[in-house]
Amino acid sequence: xxxxxxxxxxQVLKTGQSMTLQxxxxxxxxxxxxxxxxxxxxxRLIYYSASEGTTDKGxxxxxxxxxxxxxxxxxxxxxxxxxxxxxxxxxxxxxTSGTGLGNTIYFGEGSWxxxx
Amino acid sequence: GENVEQHPSTLSVxxxxxxxxxxxxxxxxxxxxxxxxxxxxxxxxLIIDIRSNVGEKKDQRxxxxxxxxxxxxxxxxxETQPExxxxxxxxxxxxxxxxxxxxxxxxxLTVNP
Numbered sequence: 001x002x003x004x005x006x007x008x009x010x011q012v013l014k015t016g017q018s019m020t021l022q023x024x025x026x027x028x029x030x031x032x033x034x035x036x037x038x039x040x041x042x043x044r045l046i047y048y049s050a051s052e053g054t055t056d057k058g059x060x061x062x063x064x065x066x067x068x069x070x071x072x073x074x075x076x077x078x079x080x081x082x083x084x085x086x087x088x089x090x091x092x093x094x095x096t097s098g099t100g101l102g103n104t105i106y107f108g109e110g111s112w113x114x115x116x
Numbered sequence: 117g118e119n120v121e122q123h124p125s126t127l128s129v130x131x132x133x134x135x136x137x138x139x140x141x142x143x144x145x146x147x148x149x150x151x152x153x154x155x156x157x158x159x160x161x162l163i164i165d166i167r168s169n170v171g172e173k174k175d176q177r178x179x180x181x182x183x184x185x186x187x188x189x190x191x192x193x194x195e196t197q198p199e200x201x202x203x204x205x206x207x208x209x210x211x212x213x214x215x216x217x218x219x220x221x222x223x224x225l226t227v228n229p
Contacts, residue, residue, distance in 0.1 A: 004165065031215045042122075042205060043160065051224035059218065090159065096215060101119040105207075105217060107159040 002026055006091040006108035013081045013115045015099070021076040021111050024090030030096045031060075032074035034066060036087040043090065049074055049094070081115045088112050120196075120208050122220025129196055130228050137223045139206035140188040146208040149189045154222075155204045164191070176214060196227045 006023045013019055020082040025032065034046040035058075045058030049068040063085060065077045075094075078085055122139045125148045129135050141149075150165035166180045166189065173180050177196075182189040189208075193200055207219040 010126075034218070040125075040221065043207075043219040044217065045218055047219070048215055057214065058216065100145065103148075104162050104165065107161075109159050 002093060004091055004093055004108035004113055006089075006107050008030060008111060009109065010112045013078075013113065015082060017078050017081050018077065019081065019113075020057070020078075021089055021113075022072045022073070023108060025091075025093040025106070027093060027095070027106065028071070028093060029093040029106075030071075031092075031094050032068065033052070033092040033106065034064070034076045035061065035090045035092065036076070036085075037110075038087050046076065046089075078113075079111075083115045086113060086115045118220050119179075120220045122206050122223060124223060126223065126224045126226075128226045128228065131196060131198060133196055133202070135191075135193045135196055135225055135227075137187060137191045137204055137206070137225075139190070139208075139220050140186075141208040141210070143185070143208070143210045144184075146157060146186060146187075146210060148180060148209045149180070150207050150209065150217075151178075151191050152205045152219075154205065156202075160205060176184050184189045189191075196225075198229050200223055 004025045026079045035043040044060045048068040049055045052071045066074045089111045091108040093106050095103050136149045147168035150162035153163045154160040177194050179192045205219045205222045210216045
């Protein structure tokens with residue numbers, strides 16, 4: 001049981017290049033998330049997916065696209081990387097119950113992305 | 117707009133003292149309020165959470181209180197230890213209790229021996 005696994009862990013990109021961050025969870029969770037973390041800005045939600053086949057914008061979606069490939073996988077794509085996208089990216093997941101009350105969100109180990 | 121405000125941004129206490137971190141949220145329909153601890157270079161880890169149907173929850177030295185009327189919740193750490201030093205984040209689910217989970221900007225807690 002690996003939890004939330006994201007790849008790559010480190011990546012350096014040139015401005016204008018594209019790349020995809022991969023995320024997979026083995027906990028059978030319904031919801032999955034992508035956050036970015038910058039110094040002094042906390043964790044900002046980029047996109048989330050409440051269930052397989054659905055995705056919604058978070059606080060800072062511009063410059064990103066996502067795909068909920070199946071229940072396990074949720075990828076984040078940068079089509080044309082910019083220096084402002086230099087950040088640490090965290091994928092996360094959690095189970096949602098029928099009560100409507102929230103449950104624990106589990107994070108991956110993070111992906112350090114530098115755009116030069 | 118929809119957000120979660122967290123204060124203070126930094127907090128320094130002496131070992132053994134108590135630490136309190138406060139958060140406010142904007143959506144009165146929010147119903148889930150977790151707190152996360154993040155050590156340098158590591159992923160955030162849940163330390164305690166509270167749901168809207170209770171007002172207080174304790175787990176050993178940590179406790180969380182929720183005031184739904186005022187739309188704020190607080191983390192209380194008693195008898196602080198140097199290993200409590202970390203960045204702490206609060207969060208709330210916005211948009212009517214949906215899956216949109218938004219975090220505060222964090223509080224860097226330093227416990228001085």
